[in-house]
Amino acid sequence: MAGLTDLYHLSMACGHWRSGRARLPASAELFFRRGPFGGAFALAAGLAQGLRGLLAFRFSAADIAYLRSVLPSTTEEAFFDYLATLDTSEVTVSAVPEGSVVFARVPFLQVKGPLLVVQLLETTLLCLVNYASLVATNASRFRFLAGPNVKLMEMGLRRAQGPDGALSASKYSYIGGFDCTSNVLAGKLYGIPVRGTIAHSFIMSFTALDEVQPRELAPLAGGDPVDLPTLAESWLQQVCELLQTPLEKTNQGELAAFLSYAVTFPCDFQGLLDTYCVRRSGLPNFCAVALALHQLGYQAIGVRLDSGDLAQQSKEIRQVLRACGAHFQVPWFETIPIAVSNDISEQSLERFIQEGNEIDMIGIGTHLVTCPLQPSLGCVYKLVEVNGSPCLKLTEDEEKMTIPGTKTIYRLYDAAGHPFMDLMALEEEPLPQAGQELVIRVLGQLGETCKVVAAAVEPLHRTFLRDGQLCEPLPSLPEVRTHAQVSLSLLNPAHRRLHDPQPYPVAMTEKLHQLLIQLQEASQ
Numbered sequence: 001m002a003g004l005t006d007l008y009h010l011s012m013a014c015g016h017w018r019s020g021r022a023r024l025p026a027s028a029e030l031f032f033r034r035g036p037f038g039g040a041f042a043l044a045a046g047l048a049q050g051l052r053g054l055l056a057f058r059f060s061a062a063d064i065a066y067l068r069s070v071l072p073s074t075t076e077e078a079f080f081d082y083l084a085t086l087d088t089s090e091v092t093v094s095a096v097p098e099g100s101v102v103f104a105r106v107p108f109l110q111v112k113g114p115l116l117v118v119q120l121l122e123t124t125l126l127c128l129v130n131y132a133s134l135v136a137t138n139a140s141r142f143r144f145l146a147g148p149n150v151k152l153m154e155m156g157l158r159r160a161q162g163p164d165g166a167l168s169a170s171k172y173s174y175i176g177g178f179d180c181t182s183n184v185l186a187g188k189l190y191g192i193p194v195r196g197t198i199a200h201s202f203i204m205s206f207t208a209l210d211e212v213q214p215r216e217l218a219p220l221a222g223g224d225p226v227d228l229p230t231l232a233e234s235w236l237q238q239v240c241e242l243l244q245t246p247l248e249k250t251n252q253g254e255l256a257a258f259l260s261y262a263v264t265f266p267c268d269f270q271g272l273l274d275t276y277c278v279r280r281s282g283l284p285n286f287c288a289v290a291l292a293l294h295q296l297g298y299q300a301i302g303v304r305l306d307s308g309d310l311a312q313q314s315k316e317i318r319q320v321l322r323a324c325g326a327h328f329q330v331p332w333f334e335t336i337p338i339a340v341s342n343d344i345s346e347q348s349l350e351r352f353i354q355e356g357n358e359i360d361m362i363g364i365g366t367h368l369v370t371c372p373l374q375p376s377l378g379c380v381y382k383l384v385e386v387n388g389s390p391c392l393k394l395t396e397d398e399e400k401m402t403i404p405g406t407k408t409i410y411r412l413y414d415a416a417g418h419p420f421m422d423l424m425a426l427e428e429e430p431l432p433q434a435g436q437e438l439v440i441r442v443l444g445q446l447g448e449t450c451k452v453v454a455a456a457v458e459p460l461h462r463t464f465l466r467d468g469q470l471c472e473p474l475p476s477l478p479e480v481r482t483h484a485q486v487s488l489s490l491l492n493p494a495h496r497r498l499h500d501p502q503p504y505p506v507a508m509t510e511k512l513h514q515l516l517i518q519l520q521e522a523s524q
Contacts, residue, residue: 001056002086003063005123010071013116014079022082022116027385027406029107030125033399036137036374040501041491043140043484044108045172046132047098048474050125051464054088057121089468090114091121094461098475099136099175099484101491103504105399105443106409106422110461115386122381131165132172134377138368139176140488141498145349151361153195155182155341156369169369175481177488182363190477197270197304198261204275206256209233217263220297228292229259235295236288242327243320249280258289266298270339273317274307283317287324287333294330302337302361310340310348311357318358337361346373346498392519398444403508404519409461412438412454418492421452422460425509432457440507449510 016022036042059067064080091113102108109125111118139154146152154173160166163185170186180193187194206212209229216225232255240247254276262269269290273282283303290300305313317338325333341363352359366372382402383391390404405426412421412432423432423440432438434456439449463471475483494502508516 001053001124002059002120003066004053004127005120007070009120009123010067013083013120014071014075016116016119017079017082018076022114024115024387025112026115026118026383026387027110027112028118028122028381028383029407030109030111030129030379030381031102031105031107032133032377032379033104034378035104035501035504036134036377037141037371037498038373038500039137039141039498040495040504041101041103041137042133042377043136043176043488044096044100044102044129044133045098045136045175045480046129047095047109047464048480049132050109050128051093051470051474053124053128054091054093054121054465055468055470057086057088057117057124059083059086086117086120087468088113088117088121088465091117091465091468092463093465094463096460097462097480097483099480099482099487100460101419101487102133103422103506105403105506106424106460107407108460110406112406119383126379126381130377130379131168133379134371134374135169135369136172136176136484137377138371138373139173139178140484141346142349142362142364142368143177144488144496144498145346145353146362150359151180151337151339152178153180153182153339153361153363154178154365154368155196155363156365157183159366160369165369171477173368174477175484177481177485178364178368192477197268198257198272200272200275200306202261203254203257203272206253206260208252209256209259211253212256212259212263214263215259217266217293217296220266226296228263228289228296229256231295232259232288232292235291236284238328239284239287239291239324242323243284245280245284249277250284251276251281254281255285255288258285262289262293266293266296267301269293269298269300270302270304271300272304272306274305278305278308278313279316283320287320290333290336291324291328291330294333299332300336302339304339304341304363306340306342310342310359311352311355314338314340314358315356339363341365343367390515390519392516392523394520394523398446403512403516405512405515407512408459411458411460412452413456413458414492415455416492417456418490418495419504420492421454421505421507423507423509424512426512426515429509429511431459439510441510441513442505442507446508446513446516452507 095109157166170181170183174192180195182196217228218225271286322334337360339361344364345367392404393402407424410423414420
């Protein structure tokens with residue numbers, strides 16, 4: 001893991017070592033400058049993986065041999081000997097718990113330790129946190145749009161940027177609120193529920209009912225096996241009469257595919273309806289097979305659409321399912337889940353809401369895992385203190401100016417329990433108290449002070465790694481997912497809006513502001 005870095009970090013490390021600065025105590029912070037996707041918030045993710053990376057940080061003999069080949073030939077051999085001794089035994093990491101809501105300019109991870117090591121960790125941590133937080137945030141936006149009751153399935157394996165990107169997308173979209181994934185390896189590695197049934201290719205591979213083998217299925221309660229195709233054909237005639245659909249318009253290959261799948265998985269039968277014509281073939285064939293299964297004691301688990309006007313079709317399908325349920329006296333038929341897929345984006349979900357729909361489950365791939373609206377979160381990692389002296393990156397662009405000094409971060413809550421401000425204070429400052437009047441300066445309006453009173457105050461960071469040792473067990477993925485959903489639920493609706501949200505204020509204490517002014521004046 002130590003080799004997961006940019007070459008210039010090794011060049012700088014050599015410079016620090018050569019000048020005797022390698023072991024100076026230093027502090028760095030990781031944050032992003034702007035809320036992703038035009039929103040106000042992000043979800044912090046990838047922290048557990050980052051901590052595991054730090055625990056495994058060490059240059060192997062093979063790493064050292066390779067570095068000899070890429071660093072300048074004048075690099076002293078003693079430097080490579082020094083690299084071979086490095087680990088994170090003197091590093092301390094504090095961060096927000098994984099799955100927490102975080103805001104622009106607010107550090108959500110802090111690293112303390114020897115200067116050389118702190119700087120070497122930059123790229124590794126950014127790599128492990130940037131995409132993880134981005135895709136978790138993207139997933140949370142889809143969850144907000146879908147609402148709490150619709151099931152969301154991540155199905156971006158074939159669209160993701162390679163296997164690493166695909167596995168990360170499955171893992172972190174689950175944190176962001178998705179219910180399951182199509183990715184079998186992600187299910188194995190992370191314990192995420194895995195779902196999937198059939199594709200159009202399976203249905204297209206059948207042409208006639210005589211291809212259904214085996215044909216017989218025993219009733220769920222036991223008894224003699226029944227010829228399922230014959231039973232389904234009798235139901236198909238009744239369904240077509242009810243729906244006033246010509247029997248000859250139903251596709252026999254599609255019916256054969258449904259029957260073959262139903263015989264194989266009678267307790268998990270789902271019909272993919274749009275290989276041919278939904279209304280004239282897919283839906284009648286599904287209903288016939290589902291009713292035949294019902295007669296044998298089984299219950300179909302759903303239907304799926306992958307093309308066309310998904311919202312409108314879902315409403316039409318629900319009407320048919322209700323009609324069949326009422327006519328054939330099968331009550332559960334009316335509530336058969338309807339799943340949709342087909343290049344689903346945020347705009348797709350917004351159209352579903354506007355048009356009304358009967359959709360119960362949505363499969364999302366490309367627009368989830370590739371994050372096309374914003375391909376990078378843009379996290380940065382900046383030194384804020386070296387050898388007890390605060391560091392400041394001075395620039396005319398206030399957004400890119402760093403906030404100096406090792407800090408404690410607090411979240412302020414209003415009486416309704418919503419966070420309304422994050423406050424940065426110097427580490428040595430006393431803890432703000434609930435009900436206390438605080439004099440602060442808001443970023444972007446540093447020229448003026450204002451006063452706020454919080455109903456509750458929460459220190460945001462916890463120490464997860466101290467002197468290279470974990471301070472507490474890392475939470476499980478379900479625990480992180482639960483924390484993320486709770487954290488998101490606390491947001492004020494004005495800050496949670498996906499479009500044109502109310503800006504979330506981030507502030508600093510007066511003492512921190514005075515330090516900033518002093519450093520600015522000293523550098524002029």
